[in-house]
Amino acid sequence: MRHPLVLITATFIAWSLAFLVLYATQATGCHISAERANAITMLRIVLCGLAILSVAGVVALARYMRRQTFAEASDADRFLRTVGSRVSIAAIVAVIFCFAGVFWLTPC
Numbered sequence: 001m002r003h004p005l006v007l008i009t010a011t012f013i014a015w016s017l018a019f020l021v022l023y024a025t026q027a028t029g030c031h032i033s034a035e036r037a038n039a040i041t042m043l044r045i046v047l048c049g050l051a052i053l054s055v056a057g058v059v060a061l062a063r064y065m066r067r068q069t070f071a072e073a074s075d076a077d078r079f080l081r082t083v084g085s086r087v088s089i090a091a092i093v094a095v096i097f098c099f100a101g102v103f104w105l106t107p108c
Contacts, residue, residue, distance in 0.1 A: 005080065007065050007068070007080065007083075007084025007085070007087075008083055009087075010061060010065055011058055011061055011062050011088040011091035011092070012087065012090075014058050015054075015058060015094055015095050015098075018054035018057065018058070018095065019098065021050060021054075022047065022050050022051065022102070025043075025047060026102075026108075030107065030108035033107075034108075040106075040108065043108075044102070047107060048102055048103060050099075050102075051100070054095055055092070058091055058095045059092055061088075062085075062089070062091065062092060065085075066085055
């Protein structure tokens with residue numbers, strides 16, 4: 001049995017890791033694009049792919065965490081599971097809100 005607090009923090013930890021990877025890729029890509037032509041198009045494709053993977057990963061993690069069952073769960077564990085489920089939904093919204101800009105904003 002996993003600790004119920006894992007349910008609350010897991011999806012936002014995934015969001016923060018995706019955030020770091022996306023911005024590290026953007027910074028590296030912008031540095032490389034200053035030296036090469038057509039690198040911006042490739043950078044946009046990579047950033048869009050990372051954004052889509054991030055959304056899919058956080059949604060999959062939220063669904064996995066939601067399916068976890070707690071045998072002999074106390075009221076406190078059930079409450080934490082409910083809170084974790086709602087926090088997971090907030091993390092999905094945060095991922096979509098934060099990473100949607102890669103589709104239309106200039107990458108550099």
